[in-house]
Amino acid sequence: MNEPLSLWNQTPTRHAILDFVAAVTTPGSPDFVPPAERIATFDNDGTLWCEKPGYIQLFFAVERLKELAAADPSLLVQPAYKAAVDGDLAYFEGLYPGNLPELMKLLYDTHAGMTQAEFEAQAYAFLCQGIHPRYGRPFMQLAYQPMVELINYLEANGFKVFIATAGGMSFVRMVSEEIYGIPREQVIGSNITYETRMTETGPVLFRKPGLVEPLGDGPGKPANIELHIGRKPILAGGNADGDLHMLWYSQTHPCRSLQLLLRHDDGEREYAYDAGAEKVQQLAAERNWQVISMQKDFYKVFAFE
Amino acid sequence: MNEPLSLWNQTPTRHAILDFVAAVTTPGSPDFVPPAERIATFDNDGTLWCEKPGYIQLFFAVERLKELAAADPSLLVQPAYKAAVDGDLAYFEGLYPGNLPELMKLLYDTHAGMTQAEFEAQAYAFLCQGIHPRYGRPFMQLAYQPMVELINYLEANGFKVFIATAGGMSFVRMVSEEIYGIPREQVIGSNITYETRMTETGPVLFRKPGLVEPLGDGPGKPANIELHIGRKPILAGGNADGDLHMLWYSQTHPCRSLQLLLRHDDGEREYAYDAGAEKVQQLAAERNWQVISMQKDFYKVFAFE
Numbered sequence: 001m002n003e004p005l006s007l008w009n010q011t012p013t014r015h016a017i018l019d020f021v022a023a024v025t026t027p028g029s030p031d032f033v034p035p036a037e038r039i040a041t042f043d044n045d046g047t048l049w050c051e052k053p054g055y056i057q058l059f060f061a062v063e064r065l066k067e068l069a070a071a072d073p074s075l076l077v078q079p080a081y082k083a084a085v086d087g088d089l090a091y092f093e094g095l096y097p098g099n100l101p102e103l104m105k106l107l108y109d110t111h112a113g114m115t116q117a118e119f120e121a122q123a124y125a126f127l128c129q130g131i132h133p134r135y136g137r138p139f140m141q142l143a144y145q146p147m148v149e150l151i152n153y154l155e156a157n158g159f160k161v162f163i164a165t166a167g168g169m170s171f172v173r174m175v176s177e178e179i180y181g182i183p184r185e186q187v188i189g190s191n192i193t194y195e196t197r198m199t200e201t202g203p204v205l206f207r208k209p210g211l212v213e214p215l216g217d218g219p220g221k222p223a224n225i226e227l228h229i230g231r232k233p234i235l236a237g238g239n240a241d242g243d244l245h246m247l248w249y250s251q252t253h254p255c256r257s258l259q260l261l262l263r264h265d266d267g268e269r270e271y272a273y274d275a276g277a278e279k280v281q282q283l284a285a286e287r288n289w290q291v292i293s294m295q296k297d298f299y300k301v302f303a304f305e
Numbered sequence: 306m307n308e309p310l311s312l313w314n315q316t317p318t319r320h321a322i323l324d325f326v327a328a329v330t331t332p333g334s335p336d337f338v339p340p341a342e343r344i345a346t347f348d349n350d351g352t353l354w355c356e357k358p359g360y361i362q363l364f365f366a367v368e369r370l371k372e373l374a375a376a377d378p379s380l381l382v383q384p385a386y387k388a389a390v391d392g393d394l395a396y397f398e399g400l401y402p403g404n405l406p407e408l409m410k411l412l413y414d415t416h417a418g419m420t421q422a423e424f425e426a427q428a429y430a431f432l433c434q435g436i437h438p439r440y441g442r443p444f445m446q447l448a449y450q451p452m453v454e455l456i457n458y459l460e461a462n463g464f465k466v467f468i469a470t471a472g473g474m475s476f477v478r479m480v481s482e483e484i485y486g487i488p489r490e491q492v493i494g495s496n497i498t499y500e501t502r503m504t505e506t507g508p509v510l511f512r513k514p515g516l517v518e519p520l521g522d523g524p525g526k527p528a529n530i531e532l533h534i535g536r537k538p539i540l541a542g543g544n545a546d547g548d549l550h551m552l553w554y555s556q557t558h559p560c561r562s563l564q565l566l567l568r569h570d571d572g573e574r575e576y577a578y579d580a581g582a583e584k585v586q587q588l589a590a591e592r593n594w595q596v597i598s599m600q601k602d603f604y605k606v607f608a609f610e
Binding site for chain 2: 036116160169170173177183184185187191193194195196197198201202203204205212213214219220221222223226227228229230231245248249251252
């Protein structure tokens with residue numbers, strides 16, 4: 001067997017992860033946790049794949065807004081459609097983090113009304129073919145390889161790993177198996193509501209405007225974890241203030257637990273930013289969460305490097 | 306290895322199940338289905354455990370209504386509290402199937418406002434200690450053993466088995482591992498909403514009045530399956546009209562699929578009733594679904610027989 005976590009540098013972070021996994025999986029260890037309780041949850045945008053210069057799903061929604069505006073130019077009186085056609089990403093960035101629910105509503109409503117099968121085909125095509133503006137690679141390739149390796153390592157050690165995304169659950173599900181080896185049902189998060197319509201050939205699922213409550217961000221993350229999993233994670237990973245409830249929630253587990261906070265400090269290979277992560281970084285220091293420095297801890301960031 | 310499905314009689318039903326499982330799991334078979342697609346979903350009340358003379362969760366809610374009325378007798382002006390104190394189960398039965406949403410709201414609201422941990426402790430204690438009025442056994446023991454055996458058999462053949470209940474998801478989760486060997490996260494269904502409240506010791510989950518949409522019954526079952534699983538099942542099992550959408554939905558899968566409809570025709574060992582299953586029985590005949598006769602196909606019904 002290869003050495004585990006070979007895409008991580010030999011730093012205290014890597015050591016802390018290996019130490020934790022050994023402690024909770026070694027029979028007889030005072031920290032041993034039975035397999036059924038080995039639940040890990042990771043945020044997706046900015047934790048498992050790149051979220052700059054905008055959420056990947058935002059690029060997808062912008063494409064859709066442009067399509068809709070081309071079919072009906074009267075939509076251009078609405079600022080979101082105009083911003084999409086003008087390529088004004090800053091307009092959408094201005095909506096979050098303060099207005100995340102409004103942004104999410106926009107993302108969802110642009111893909112409402114169609115069947116779920118139509119949405120899935122569009123989302124998958126976009127993730128394979130849409131090109132990231134900086135890296136010139138399909139969005140599918142924007143996953144952080146050390147995090148993918150960590151997920152695989154946890155699974156090999158009897159963990160069940162979930163993605164708890166604030167973004168669209170069914171968007172991420174289209175590629176979760178291919179990118180992370182995580183089956184669709186282990187991707188949980190914000191999502192549009194579904195409606196079953198009876199047709200002559202049987203029931204068909206349509207996407208309805210409106211979100212299933214709660215939004216999978218901030219306090220909505222533990223709520224969503226309970227809704228979809230029904231257990232508290234012993235390991236949680238995030239990168240932004242929207243993840244702090246989930247990280248702290250995992251730390252209230254009676255068993256030994258690990259909290260990982262990815263810090264974006266690598267402007268050369270990725271992006272360097274702390275905006276939107278001020279609170280969680282302070283909590284991490286106060287509560288002894290393990291901070292991952294992308295610059296120091298990642299031997300490699302993307303597969304295409 | 307023991308012969309599979311030993312709790313089933315040697316009937317065409319058992320043969321149809323074995324034949325289906327062999328066809329979809331044998332490499333090289335024209336009907337072979339890869340493991341990731343081997344999703345099975347079963348209704349719970351009346352399909353996996355006894356639902357007469359009332360839903361098990363209804364007995365739980367009645368206990369709670371009595372508790373609440375004892376603490377505050379002014380509640381007795383409300384018919385549900387009065388019926389609970391009077392032991393008038395017929396009042397609650399009168400609410401369904403026509404008024405299932407109202408009944409569900411009642412079931413949920415009686416256990417709202419508390420923490421999820423408090424609910425879980427109460428639910429688990431009730432399922433272990435509450436006694437079924439006819440069998441004189443704890444409710445936990447009311448699972449149909451041939452169905453438990455079928456679930457285990459499917460899992461041994463690479464299926465991932467989910468319970469899609471119209472009843473309370475977190476109620477069933479308390480015992481799903483113990484009774485069926487199904488982990489909590491594979492129990493999906495109707496559920497109350499959760500709220501994360503920050504306390505000095507971290508985030509705590511509370512139960513809020515109101516249901517996560519949709520109710521996991523009828524057209525809500527395929528919608529819930531999409532929300533929690535994101536794949537169409539190739540095998541679905543139910544017993545009542547509220548299951549017909551799910552059964553038909555599984556039959557729209559492009560791979561070979563199997564639909565199982567349990568018929569309650571065994572008044573001696575269990576109950577004999579077709580009420581509330583008229584539509585699904587007609588559809589089963591029209592669409593070639595496999596009807597399970599409890600009387601003819603089950604060698605044994607309960608573990609305590």
